[in-house]
Amino acid sequence: AFTENGASHVLEIWCPHSHRFPERMIADAVEVDIVSGVGLNASGEGVYFSSSGYVDMGDVLDQTGSFTVEAIIEPDSITTTAYRIISKDNGTAGWALSLGDGGSGVLRFFHRELNTIITDAVGVPVPLNGDSRVSAVFDAAAGTVTLFLNGTQIGQTTGQTNPITANSVNLTIGADPTNDALAGNFHFEGFIRDVRIWNIARTQAQIDAAKFTTLVGNETGLVGYWKLDEQTGSVAADSSASNFDGTLTGLAVWSDAYWADVLNPELMIDFSENGGKTFKGERRAPIGKQGEYAQTVRLNKWGRCTKKGRIWRLRASAAVLKGVNSMSVWARPTK
Numbered sequence: 001a002f003t004e005n006g007a008s009h010v011l012e013i014w015c016p017h018s019h020r021f022p023e024r025m026i027a028d029a030v031e032v033d034i035v036s037g038v039g040l041n042a043s044g045e046g047v048y049f050s051s052s053g054y055v056d057m058g059d060v061l062d063q064t065g066s067f068t069v070e071a072i073i074e075p076d077s078i079t080t081t082a083y084r085i086i087s088k089d090n091g092t093a094g095w096a097l098s099l100g101d102g103g104s105g106v107l108r109f110f111h112r113e114l115n116t117i118i119t120d121a122v123g124v125p126v127p128l129n130g131d132s133r134v135s136a137v138f139d140a141a142a143g144t145v146t147l148f149l150n151g152t153q154i155g156q157t158t159g160q161t162n163p164i165t166a167n168s169v170n171l172t173i174g175a176d177p178t179n180d181a182l183a184g185n186f187h188f189e190g191f192i193r194d195v196r197i198w199n200i201a202r203t204q205a206q207i208d209a210a211k212f213t214t215l216v217g218n219e220t221g222l223v224g225y226w227k228l229d230e231q232t233g234s235v236a237a238d239s240s241a242s243n244f245d246g247t248l249t250g251l252a253v254w255s256d257a258y259w260a261d262v263l264n265p266e267l268m269i270d271f272s273e274n275g276g277k278t279f280k281g282e283r284r285a286p287i288g289k290q291g292e293y294a295q296t297v298r299l300n301k302w303g304r305c306t307k308k309g310r311i312w313r314l315r316a317s318a319a320v321l322k323g324v325n326s327m328s329v330w331a332r333p334t335k
Contacts, residue, residue: 012315014276018329019309027302029330030269030312035294035323036287045255046072046193046228047174047236053187053252054175055236060244061088061224062166063138066201068221069097069109070135071173072212075128075190078105083188085134086195087176093167096176097136099126099188107147107154109136114160119145121155133211139201140164151208171244173226173236174252191255197224217241231256267297268315273306279313287316294325304334 019025047055069086078100087096095111102108102118105125110118119136126132126149135148138160147155169178173195176186194214200221217225217239225240231254236246248254270282285297312329 012313013324013327015312015314015327015329017275017309017311018331019305019307020331020333021309022307024307024334025305025309025331026334027305027310027329027331029298029300030302031296031298031328031330032267032269032314033294033296033325033327034267034287034316035325036265046191047248047252048191048255048258049174049188050251051187051189052175052250054177054249055173055226055228055246055252056177056249057171057173057224057226057238057244057246059168060171060242061197063095063197063199064164064166065199066138066140068135068137068196068198068200068202068207069095070133070194070196070198070207071097071192072131072133072194073099073126073188073190073192074131075099075105075126075188077189078125078128082186084172084174084176084186085188085192086171086173086197087186088167088169088171089176089179090167090169091179093165094169095138097134099134107134107136107149109138109145109147111138111145111160111164113162113164114138114145115162116145116157116160119147119155119157121147121149124149124154131212133207135202135207135211137201137207142201146204148204148207151204151211153204171224173228173246175250193228195224195226195228196222199223215239230254265316269299269312271302271310271312273308273310275308276311305331 071085082101083099085097088094089096093112098108102120107121133150137146143160145157174188198221222240223242226236227239228236234248238244265287266284267287268282268284270279272279283299
């Protein structure tokens with residue numbers, strides 16, 4: 001079946017049986033009046049990051065005690081290493097939540113100044129399809145670093161007693177531009193949204209309970225909260241009391257703009273001459289992917305039907321096709 005970005009088309013319409021039995025007919029055209037929408041996933045689902053894109057908050061939120069970092073991600077790929085999700089790292093001091101460094105899809109948290117710098121979630125890869133809540137917790141009192149995927153613990157290191165100092169680099173989402181030259185590819189590729197930083201060690205129960213819940217912004221310990229749902233402009237607002245707004249930089253674009261740019265939605269029409277048991281002869285026509293407006297799609301020269309006539313089938317993605325107002329089959333008797 002035809003898909004759009006891997007998602008099945010969910011709209012399908014069969015017209016009534018068209019015929020002039022016992023004679024045959026020639027179908028010159030099929031004309032459909034439709035109202036198109038705005039494209040797949042136009043619902044404010046974060047920012048799409050690619051080769052040089054990131055959100056820059058400036059030099060803020062140095063964490064020298066217990067803290068928690070979280071984000072919802074949907075990566076395009078898990079084969080390239082060093083995808084920085086959230087980062088404040090100068091190469092000698094600082095931290096980052098990353099993907100792929102420890103292997104395909106492996107979540108990693110590292111802190112340059114802890115006894116064990118790296119904590120990996122080996123054997124539990126982050127999936128490619130769908131949203132995943134990834135979380136890292138440094139508990140200074142317990143001396144632990146713990147990783148969670150959708151509220152479930154997937155990695156931990158203990159004995160973390162070294163003191164932590166501040167650094168002067170910027171806090172970023174989606175890349176680590178300060179250290180990009182070290183690895184050549186610290187840029188996340190895919191979607192990120194609902195990024196949270198806390199100045200406390202959140203428990204597993206707290207993380208699990210709020211993993212896909214929108215926060216108010218005044219929760220205890222919440223010092224940075226970027227929903228990434230603006231879908232316009234270049235400012236990523238901090239919804240916590242800190243007001244550390246970020247700026248979209250490089251190839252970091254709102255999801256609405258990304259889908260509108262890459263999708264080329266089509267209306268698909270084919271027919272059946274055996275009562276709908278099988279269909280054949282599919283043809284496609286582009287439909288608008290921006291705004292909501294009516295348009296007419298006409299496909300010509302469908303040829304001669306059998307005596308039994310035809311059932312016409314229309315298919316499209318419901319996300320880009322708001323409605324079908326009418327359909328006409330232009331037909332005439334055979335000579």
